Amino acid sequence: MFEKSTWIKLPRNVVVGHGVLDDLGDVVADLSVAGRPLVVTSPTPNDLVGDRVRAHLGGDPATVTVETAGFGAVERVVDAAEAESATYLVGLGGGKPIDTAKMAADRLGLGFISIPTAASHDGIVSGRSSIPEGDTRHSVAADPPLAVVADTEVIAAAPWELTTAGCADIVSNYTAVEDWKLAHRLQDVHYSEYAGELARMTAELLVESAGSIKQGLEESAWVVVKALVSSGVAMSIAGSSRPASGAEHLFSHRLDRIAPDRALHGHQVGVGSIIVAYLHEGEKGMWRNIRDALDVIGAPTTAADLGFDDETIIEALTTAHRIRDRYTILGNGISEAAAREAAVTTGVI
Ligand SMILES: NC(=O)c1ccc[n+]([C@@H]2O[C@H](COP(=O)([O-])OP(=O)(O)OC[C@H]3O[C@@H](n4cnc5c(N)ncnc54)[C@H](O)[C@@H]3O)[C@@H](O)[C@H]2O)c1
Ligand SMILES: O=P(O)(O)OC[C@@H](O)CO
Numbered sequence: 001m002f003e004k005s006t007w008i009k010l011p012r013n014v015v016v017g018h019g020v021l022d023d024l025g026d027v028v029a030d031l032s033v034a035g036r037p038l039v040v041t042s043p044t045p046n047d048l049v050g051d052r053v054r055a056h057l058g059g060d061p062a063t064v065t066v067e068t069a070g071f072g073a074v075e076r077v078v079d080a081a082e083a084e085s086a087t088y089l090v091g092l093g094g095g096k097p098i099d100t101a102k103m104a105a106d107r108l109g110l111g112f113i114s115i116p117t118a119a120s121h122d123g124i125v126s127g128r129s130s131i132p133e134g135d136t137r138h139s140v141a142a143d144p145p146l147a148v149v150a151d152t153e154v155i156a157a158a159p160w161e162l163t164t165a166g167c168a169d170i171v172s173n174y175t176a177v178e179d180w181k182l183a184h185r186l187q188d189v190h191y192s193e194y195a196g197e198l199a200r201m202t203a204e205l206l207v208e209s210a211g212s213i214k215q216g217l218e219e220s221a222w223v224v225v226k227a228l229v230s231s232g233v234a235m236s237i238a239g240s241s242r243p244a245s246g247a248e249h250l251f252s253h254r255l256d257r258i259a260p261d262r263a264l265h266g267h268q269v270g271v272g273s274i275i276v277a278y279l280h281e282g283e284k285g286m287w288r289n290i291r292d293a294l295d296v297i298g299a300p301t302t303a304a305d306l307g308f309d310d311e312t313i314i315e316a317l318t319t320a321h322r323i324r325d326r327y328t329i330l331g332n333g334i335s336e337a338a339a340r341e342a343a344v345t346t347g348v349i
């Protein structure tokens, strides 16, 4: 008898476009979330649109500002939500406040609305929170947002590097899916063809349109947000971040431990993806296409672009496998010589 079952949790409303922040009241009404919201944000997004968001939400929302992601920040939000008798949460900003709000909402059993102010990462839609703790990083299952409100006017006005980071986070799906397939073949890890193909196709479409993704064009913000949504949906179908997170993410998480906040998440995974594609397929593989697409978009392709010295890149590559129990091309660790050869050949160092 067939007894498999799965829950694919997705947002109810994804509202993308010019000025849609002003539709927030309608979105809240459509969701039937009543009562008092708590806004979870970080300083810059709060300065930019915090008042506008609070005005549209109504109900005199309280605000918590988080500067670093982590279980401590989640606890602070949980405490504030209880103290303020909040009935739903709103994550406003980049990946850190959105991840924190998502996980706190899950802990509290409350709904959550995602309002990205930058197209910098694919967690805006996903049902995962990526939370660092000590030397490891947890990819925690959480309910996805009830709604996503992505105002392309706000997102297009954000620093261009945030958009290029989002592009690189999507491009990295290439190597994430290769790692997932490898883990399926070698470790019998469950692989979802739908989630894998959706993630890979999203990366492919972005690489194909790399030349038309340009600073100052709101259309570009639109293209990138749609791709981030698609990538987040792939994670929801998979029930894990596997379609969008492989060895290139382990490498980035390791860099975060070595030098927190030196470079953007998306930029680090993009450079990681160049090296990981080389490790998978060698000289003739996809790594040049990945590097060229990142280059055309204006995302970093070298250690120097990221602000890291060569030895830090080697250290991150040789220790990245310890970040979490996720089988990738890095296996139980690659040698320093192999790491150096891949980083040098791809021009990363
Ligand atoms: N849950 C997931 O599936 C998932 C996916 C990808 C990334 N992430 C996580 O998200 C985080 C990375 O996201 P991030 O790079 O957005 O980090 P972030 O939240 O720190 O934002 C980066 C910077 O952009 C600024 N910013 C945001 N919007 C702006 C705007 N409109 N104008 C000017 N500045 C603006 C922020 O103030 C911050 O300084 C990491 O912690 C990563 O692990 C999670
Ligand atoms: O599970 P992690 O590795 O944090 O990945 C989530 C996200 O960054 C994928 O783009």
Ligand SMILES: [Zn+2]
Pocket: 121, 122, 169, 244, 245, 249, 265, 266, 269
């Ligand atoms: Zn990512």
